[in-house]
Amino acid sequence: MLLRHTTAEVTERTALTINPAKTCQPIGAMYAALGVHGCLPHSHGSQGCCSYHRSTLTRHYKEPVMAATSSFTEGSSVFGGQANLLQAFETIFTVYNPDIVAVHTTCLSETIGDDISQIISKAKADGKIPEGKHAIHANTPSYVGSHITGFANMAKSLVTNFAEGTGEDKKQINLLPGWVEPPDMRELKCLAHRMGVDVIMFPDTSDVLDAPQTGKHELYPKGGATVAQIRSAGDSIGTIGLGHSASTRAASALEEKCEVANEMLELPIGLQATDRLIEAMRVMAGVKVPDIITDERGRLLDMIADMHQYIHGKRVALWGDPDQLVSLCDFLVCLDMKPVYILTGTPSTRFEKRVRAVLGDSVPDVKIRKGSGADMFLMHQWIKQESVDLLIGNTYGKYIARDENIPFVRHGFPILDRVGHAYFPTVGYRGGMYLLEKILNAFMDRQDREALEEKFELTM
Amino acid sequence: MTDILHERERQVYRKGAEPFQIDCEKQSAAGSVSQRACVFCGSRVVLYPIADALHVVHGPIGCASYTWDIRGARSSGPQLHRLSFSTDLQEMDVIRGGEKKLFAALCELIDAHHPKAAFVYATCIAGIIGDDVNAICKQASEAKGIPVLPVHSEGFKGTKKDGYRAACEALFQLIGTASTEGIVPTSVNILGDFNLAGEIWMIREYFERMGIEVVACITGDGRVDDIRRAHGAALNLVQCSGSMMYLAKSMKERWGTPFLRVSYFGIEDMAQALYDTARFFKDSEIMRRTQELVHLEIDKVMPQINEYRRDVRGKKAGIYVGGAFKAFSLVRALRLLDMKTVLVGSQTGSREDYDQLRELCDEGTIIVDDSNPLELAGFLQEKEVDLFIGGVKERPIAYKLGVGFCDHNHERKEALAGFAGMVNFAREVHSTMMSPVWQFTSRRRKEMAV
Numbered sequence: 001m002l003l004r005h006t007t008a009e010v011t012e013r014t015a016l017t018i019n020p021a022k023t024c025q026p027i028g029a030m031y032a033a034l035g036v037h038g039c040l041p042h043s044h045g046s047q048g049c050c051s052y053h054r055s056t057l058t059r060h061y062k063e064p065v066m067a068a069t070s071s072f073t074e075g076s077s078v079f080g081g082q083a084n085l086l087q088a089f090e091t092i093f094t095v096y097n098p099d100i101v102a103v104h105t106t107c108l109s110e111t112i113g114d115d116i117s118q119i120i121s122k123a124k125a126d127g128k129i130p131e132g133k134h135a136i137h138a139n140t141p142s143y144v145g146s147h148i149t150g151f152a153n154m155a156k157s158l159v160t161n162f163a164e165g166t167g168e169d170k171k172q173i174n175l176l177p178g179w180v181e182p183p184d185m186r187e188l189k190c191l192a193h194r195m196g197v198d199v200i201m202f203p204d205t206s207d208v209l210d211a212p213q214t215g216k217h218e219l220y221p222k223g224g225a226t227v228a229q230i231r232s233a234g235d236s237i238g239t240i241g242l243g244h245s246a247s248t249r250a251a252s253a254l255e256e257k258c259e260v261a262n263e264m265l266e267l268p269i270g271l272q273a274t275d276r277l278i279e280a281m282r283v284m285a286g287v288k289v290p291d292i293i294t295d296e297r298g299r300l301l302d303m304i305a306d307m308h309q310y311i312h313g314k315r316v317a318l319w320g321d322p323d324q325l326v327s328l329c330d331f332l333v334c335l336d337m338k339p340v341y342i343l344t345g346t347p348s349t350r351f352e353k354r355v356r357a358v359l360g361d362s363v364p365d366v367k368i369r370k371g372s373g374a375d376m377f378l379m380h381q382w383i384k385q386e387s388v389d390l391l392i393g394n395t396y397g398k399y400i401a402r403d404e405n406i407p408f409v410r411h412g413f414p415i416l417d418r419v420g421h422a423y424f425p426t427v428g429y430r431g432g433m434y435l436l437e438k439i440l441n442a443f444m445d446r447q448d449r450e451a452l453e454e455k456f457e458l459t460m
Numbered sequence: 461m462t463d464i465l466h467e468r469e470r471q472v473y474r475k476g477a478e479p480f481q482i483d484c485e486k487q488s489a490a491g492s493v494s495q496r497a498c499v500f501c502g503s504r505v506v507l508y509p510i511a512d513a514l515h516v517v518h519g520p521i522g523c524a525s526y527t528w529d530i531r532g533a534r535s536s537g538p539q540l541h542r543l544s545f546s547t548d549l550q551e552m553d554v555i556r557g558g559e560k561k562l563f564a565a566l567c568e569l570i571d572a573h574h575p576k577a578a579f580v581y582a583t584c585i586a587g588i589i590g591d592d593v594n595a596i597c598k599q600a601s602e603a604k605g606i607p608v609l610p611v612h613s614e615g616f617k618g619t620k621k622d623g624y625r626a627a628c629e630a631l632f633q634l635i636g637t638a639s640t641e642g643i644v645p646t647s648v649n650i651l652g653d654f655n656l657a658g659e660i661w662m663i664r665e666y667f668e669r670m671g672i673e674v675v676a677c678i679t680g681d682g683r684v685d686d687i688r689r690a691h692g693a694a695l696n697l698v699q700c701s702g703s704m705m706y707l708a709k710s711m712k713e714r715w716g717t718p719f720l721r722v723s724y725f726g727i728e729d730m731a732q733a734l735y736d737t738a739r740f741f742k743d744s745e746i747m748r749r750t751q752e753l754v755h756l757e758i759d760k761v762m763p764q765i766n767e768y769r770r771d772v773r774g775k776k777a778g779i780y781v782g783g784a785f786k787a788f789s790l791v792r793a794l795r796l797l798d799m800k801t802v803l804v805g806s807q808t809g810s811r812e813d814y815d816q817l818r819e820l821c822d823e824g825t826i827i828v829d830d831s832n833p834l835e836l837a838g839f840l841q842e843k844e845v846d847l848f849i850g851g852v853k854e855r856p857i858a859y860k861l862g863v864g865f866c867d868h869n870h871e872r873k874e875a876l877a878g879f880a881g882m883v884n885f886a887r888e889v890h891s892t893m894m895s896p897v898w899q900f901t902s903r904r905r906k907e908m909a910v
Contacts, residue, residue: 002539005573015564017521017548024522040493046584046615047488048498052526055852064833064856071488072616077588084490091491095465096834107520108584108616111554142520143549143585215901217837217860345521372548396528399542 022345035203178243270331502623640692
C-alpha cells in the first residue's frame, strides 16, 4: 500500500498540506503565455521555478516548452531583480528573438518587491526592447491562489496590454477558453467555425503544445493567438468567457478597457454546458445552429441513452480545478451519476455554491472542500470512510486508485502518465463522447477483469 | 555552425581547438532558457530517497507540488518519502512569518507518521522572510525526540550544486549519532546512488557476493538508522561525485573514512569499481570472489550486448546530463557499443570534469556547459546525431528532430547500472534508434532519398 499512511479518521490539520491538489501561480501564467504566437514566457525568479514549470509542462504534453528565467542570485535577492530582468531582455531578444516576452513573477521577486512595470518602462527607455517587439507582465505571487490564478492573471495581462477598441465594429466574438487543453481549444474553434462564427480566441495553445512532428525543433510553433488578433478583440461584438476562475479577469478587463460586453459561461464539458455555449454563440453572433452540430449533440445523447444502465447511481470522487469540476459535476448528474466527493486546492468563493446548485438534491451526502486543507490526503481519507465507484482527476489519483482498487479516469492537470488529454478534446459534444467512453471503459474493463467466470459477459 | 550567444562562447569547446579552455561553474546569463534547476532541486533530489524520513517543504505550494514523487527512487520498505508535505505558505504567512506554521506542521506530522528523522527544506521564501528554520528544527527535535534537520536550500543561493552541499550538510549531522557495534572491517557505504529503477539493489548484491558488508546506502533505498552509523564503515564508495564528494570529504576529515570514486555504469566502470573496492581491502579471498563475479556477469551479458552492437555500430550520440560524472561513464559505455560521442555537456560540470571529458572524447567532439534547447537542437543537427541521452526537458527536442532518445536521468524506467544494466542500456539505445517511427519523419526521408 503506497498510501499506507492515510488514516480514515480526519483530524483537522492547522498548518499543513499533504499531497496537494493545486500548484503555484507562475506555471499557469507560463501556460497562458504559451498560447500567444511568438511569445517567450519569462520567469522572474530563481532558476528552479522556470525549470520545474517547463519540466511539468513537458511531462504533461510531451512537448518542448520554452521559457526563460531571470536566474536570481543572492545579490538579486538583496538588491532587487532589476539588473537581471534588464539583462534578460537583452539576452532574449538577441538569442531567442521572440515577438513578445511575457514576464511573470514568483514568490521571490514579489516578496522582494520588484516593480515589473517600472523595469519594463526602463527597458523600453534604454532601448532594450527592439522596435515592434513587446514586453508584458503579470504579477503571480506563488503564495496567493493557485496555478489557475496565474493563468487568469496572464490572460488579463494580454487584454490590458494588447486589446484596443478602435471604434470599428468587427463581426467577430471573443472566446476566452479558460484553462483547457490544446485539443479543447482546437475543438472550440471548430465548433465556432461550423456555426459560421468568427472567433478571436486567446490564449490558444493548440499547435503550440500539440505540435506535429516535422523533423524540426520550432522555438515558436505555428499556433498561438497573434498580437493582431488580441488587439482586435477590443472591436468584437462581445466576449464569451469560459470558466469563471480562469477567464473572468480577462473578460472584465476587456469590458472595462474596450466596452466589449461579456457573458461568462461554465466550461462546455458535457451536454448541457455545451448547449449553453452553442446558444450563447448563436445569440451573440446572430447565426443559426447548423445540422452538423445538432446531429453531433444527438449522437452524444444517443450514446448516453444506449449506455445509461452501466453508469446509473455510480459514486464518483473528483478533484482538480474549480472550472473543470463544476462542469464535470453538471455532466455527471446528467449521466445519473453521483459526484460525492469534490475537492480543489484552488481557493474559490463561487465553486462550492455552484457545485451545490448543479447537484441540487441529487447527492445529499456530498462532501465539498476548497482551498487550504483541500488536498489528496483528505480525499483519500473520505474514500477510506466510504468508498466510491470511480475517480476522476489528475495523475496524482493513481496512488488512491491502486491502493483502493477504484477505476480511474484521468482528467485535469497535470497528467504525467497518459497521453489522450493532449490529443482528444473533452469539451463540446464530441468531447463529451470521448469522456463518456473513458468512463464506460473504466467500469467495463474492471467488470471484465474481475467478474466471476459464471458472470463474465460477452455482450455489454 | 550553431549560433551561440556571445556571452556563452567560452562555455562551448570543440575538441582539437587549442588551447583547451572552457568556462563553467558560473551563473547562467539572465534571460537564457537554461536547462538548469536551483539549490532546492539539488537538495531535494539527493535527500528524497531516504524512505523513512519526513521531507517537509517550507514555502508556498509549488516547490512541494513539483517534487512530489518526482524521481523513481525505490524503497524496499517504507514509502513515506513518496508523499508531499508542504507548509503551503499564504500571503499572511509571508507578512507575519511562517515559523509557527512550520513548527505546527512538524509536530502534526511527526505525531502522525513517527518518522525516524525529518528534513526541513527552506525554499526562497523562507530565506527572504527570515524564518529561523534552524531554531524551529531544534525546537521540534527537542519536543518530539527525533533528529529534525534544516536543509538550507533557498533557490537563489547558488546552483543545484550548492543544493547538493546543503543536503550533505544535513546528512553529516545525522552520521555519527548511532552505535557502530557489529560492523565488520570489510564494510562500505554506497554514496551517490539513488536506487532509480532499483539499481542499488543490484550493486548491493554484488558487494555481498564479494563478502563486503554495506552499512548505509546514501541515499538510494536509504534508512535513517543506517545513515546514523555510516561512520562505522571502512570505506566510502562515491558515485555521483558532484553530489556526494562533499560528504565523503567531511567524513574523511571527521572520522578518517577513506573514499574511492566509482561508477556503476557500463561494464568497464562497473568492473573497475568492484576491483578497486576489492583491492582496497587487501584480502585475497575477496579478490578471488570479485574476479569470479565479474567473469560470470560479463559472460552472461556480452552475447546480448554483441547482438545490439551489430546494429548500432558507428552511430553518433549526443549526451547532455546534470552532473558531468555521468557523462564519463556514458562515453565509455557508448564506446563499448562502437558508437561515437560527438556532443557531450552538463548543467553543472567543473573544469576538471570537462578536462577529463576532453581527454576521453574524439577530435571534433563538442563539449558544452549549461546549454539551452536552441543550442542543443543546433548541435544535434550539425553533428547529425542518431541518439540523444538526457533528461525530461531534452527528450522532446530529440523526438521533434527525429532523433532517438534515452533517459539517463530521473525518468529511466530500466536499471542502467551494473552488468545487467548495460544490457538494458544497449537494448534501449538499440530500440530507440532502430524504431520504425524515424523512417516516417522528414529528416530520414531526406536521407533515404539521397
